[in-house]
Amino acid sequence: MALAEAVLATLILIATFALLIARQVRGAINCYAAQSILLGGLAIAMFAGSRLPHLLVLGLLTIGIKGIVIPAVVRYQVRGSSYQRREIAYYVGFPTALILGAGLSLVGLVAASRLPFHPYLLSEPVLGLAIAVILLGLFTTMARRDAVLQLAGLLAAENGLLLVGLVVSPELGLLIEFALVLDVVIGVAVMGFLIARMHETVASTDTSELSRLRG
Amino acid sequence: MLAAALGQCVAVATVLLLAPLLKGVIDNLKAKVQSRRGPSPFQPYFDLRKLFRKERSASRDASWVFRLAPYVAFTAPIAFAILIPVLTAAPLSWAFMADMVGSGFVIGVGGYFTNLAAMDSASPYGGLGASRSRLVSSLAEPTLILIFFAIGFISGGTVPFVANNILYTTSALISPSHALIAVAFFMVVLAEAGRLPIDNPSTSQELSMIEGSRLFEYSGPDQALMEWGGWMKLFVLLIVWLNVLIAPDGLATQLTVSAFAIAIASLAVKMLCAALLIVGVESALAKIRILRVPEYLGGTFVLSFLAVVLYSLGR
Numbered sequence: 001m002a003l004a005e006a007v008l009a010t011l012i013l014i015a016t017f018a019l020l021i022a023r024q025v026r027g028a029i030n031c032y033a034a035q036s037i038l039l040g041g042l043a044i045a046m047f048a049g050s051r052l053p054h055l056l057v058l059g060l061l062t063i064g065i066k067g068i069v070i071p072a073v074v075r076y077q078v079r080g081s082s083y084q085r086r087e088i089a090y091y092v093g094f095p096t097a098l099i100l101g102a103g104l105s106l107v108g109l110v111a112a113s114r115l116p117f118h119p120y121l122l123s124e125p126v127l128g129l130a131i132a133v134i135l136l137g138l139f140t141t142m143a144r145r146d147a148v149l150q151l152a153g154l155l156a157a158e159n160g161l162l163l164v165g166l167v168v169s170p171e172l173g174l175l176i177e178f179a180l181v182l183d184v185v186i187g188v189a190v191m192g193f194l195i196a197r198m199h200e201t202v203a204s205t206d207t208s209e210l211s212r213l214r215g
Numbered sequence: 216m217l218a219a220a221l222g223q224c225v226a227v228a229t230v231l232l233l234a235p236l237l238k239g240v241i242d243n244l245k246a247k248v249q250s251r252r253g254p255s256p257f258q259p260y261f262d263l264r265k266l267f268r269k270e271r272s273a274s275r276d277a278s279w280v281f282r283l284a285p286y287v288a289f290t291a292p293i294a295f296a297i298l299i300p301v302l303t304a305a306p307l308s309w310a311f312m313a314d315m316v317g318s319g320f321v322i323g324v325g326g327y328f329t330n331l332a333a334m335d336s337a338s339p340y341g342g343l344g345a346s347r348s349r350l351v352s353s354l355a356e357p358t359l360i361l362i363f364f365a366i367g368f369i370s371g372g373t374v375p376f377v378a379n380n381i382l383y384t385t386s387a388l389i390s391p392s393h394a395l396i397a398v399a400f401f402m403v404v405l406a407e408a409g410r411l412p413i414d415n416p417s418t419s420q421e422l423s424m425i426e427g428s429r430l431f432e433y434s435g436p437d438q439a440l441m442e443w444g445g446w447m448k449l450f451v452l453l454i455v456w457l458n459v460l461i462a463p464d465g466l467a468t469q470l471t472v473s474a475f476a477i478a479i480a481s482l483a484v485k486m487l488c489a490a491l492l493i494v495g496v497e498s499a500l501a502k503i504r505i506l507r508v509p510e511y512l513g514g515t516f517v518l519s520f521l522a523v524v525l526y527s528l529g530r
Contacts, residue, residue, distance in 0.1 A: 010394035014518065021510065094510055102517040106524055113528040125391045125525050132521075 036066035077196040092143035108132030133160030226301035234450035235259035266439035284332030285440035291325030292447035304466040306376040314373040333429035344428030354512040361519035395522035408449035
């Protein structure tokens with residue numbers, strides 16, 4: 001495994017941690033964009049090492065769609081500078097989230113070390129990082145009350161899944177990868193539309209507001 | 216023997232003379248990012264010359280600690296520079312006096328005396344800065360210890376020269392746990408050297424200061440020594456980050472003039488890259504509230520913890 005791939009995989013985990021402790025909607029969207037761009041960079045670095053052309057396509061698609069288009073769409077849907085910079089509401093406090101996040105990463109790393117694994121292009125530690133990214137993304141979805149943060153957590157977990165895919169079977173067909181990326185676009189379109197409606201109606205994207213009935 | 220001693224002197228002189236330049240370059244580049252012309256990169260040298268010519272004054276109630284502290288704060292980074300690979304990959308004569316924990320202690324002594332002196336003069340701002348800097352350092356401590364553990368794990372030794380040699384020659388340099396250590400250590404360096412996002416080095420608001428408020432009572436040569444010591448602290452910590460952890464290239468392996476010239480040139484290039492990185496961080500981030508400092512340093516702790524776990528799982 002080359003230097004660039006180890007560093008990029010590690011930075012993906014760090015970006016996911018940054019998403020977990022992001023306090024503003026804007027910061028969370030930027031963390032997701034950074035994570036996606038790093039993931040695309042990782043795929044391109046793998047292309048440079050292996051010459052599998054679909055890795056290049058995947059990397060460019062990831063950077064273009066997940067790193068640029070999706071963050072722009074979400075930013076547009078929750079536009080309004082005071083909203084983007086407001087501190088978000090949460091179920092789990094930030095120091096606690098950090099400690100639980102460390103525990104979840106530990107689970108991911110240990111789980112990966114127990115799995116039967118045949119290193120192909122990336123080494124075993126990256127599998128552990130990828131599982132940790134999935135768990136951290138899902139935990140973000142649970143720990144935050146804001147719908148945008150929940151969306152970002154889900155998307156981050158999806159990036160982790162893609163990373164697992166890159167570790168386990170980098171020769172996955174291009175068609176499947178296309179389907180994956182387009183799926184995410186449609187998912188974001190639907191969820192983003194709902195968030196935008198919520199933002200318009202309740203003037204907030206705090207999901208705990210949804211439990212109250214409004215006449 | 217004589218050559219080794221000379222080499223050591225050159226390393227110390229490099230730290231002494233280039234540390235103000237690093238500060239000047241960072242200030243200049245930061246101003247450029249903000250569309251200002253900015254001070255000349257050599258401004259810190261002019262400042263030092265001005266301060267050394269001025270009169271020294273101290274509070275009537277200040278004790279000997281206050282007068283001693285500038286010398287300690289100035290010599291601690293110099294002593295630290297002897298222990299780390301500044302220019303040479305091969306250990307020089309005094310390199311085995313202390314390992315990483317010991318060198319951490321040496322650099323800590325400087326901060327300790329600065330804090331004592333800040334409280335000694337009984338200025339309210341000094342006490343505030345001292346207590347805050349203790350908060351930052353005590354929270355950075357667990358991270359540093361874990362980083363030393365991880366480096367000790369990977370290289371089988373905690374003397375900085377040994378760690379540098381082993382990291383350079385094995386494939387440990389490209390493992391994710393090593394990358395985690397590098398990121399965590401850089402974040403700790405920013406916190407320890409009083410840079411953003413923990414402390415704003417260019418602020419003029421006393422109530423938000425950490426480093427700056429500790430130097431309020433000093434004037435003339437004492438202030439010059441204190442500030443020079445602070446610049447050298449950033450410089451030597453960055454050297455550890457660059458030469459031990461991420462880019463050990465360019466270090467001299469033989470004690471010849473040409474090898475040292477290459478080592479100094481490569482150090483200058485690496486420092487310029489580090490300065491650009493710091494300028495980027497400081498332009499992009501705002502200072503975080505003091506109550507969130509534990510979260511920042513807790514984050515570094517989590518990263519170094521994961522590094523140790525990753526490394527021990529991979530074996």
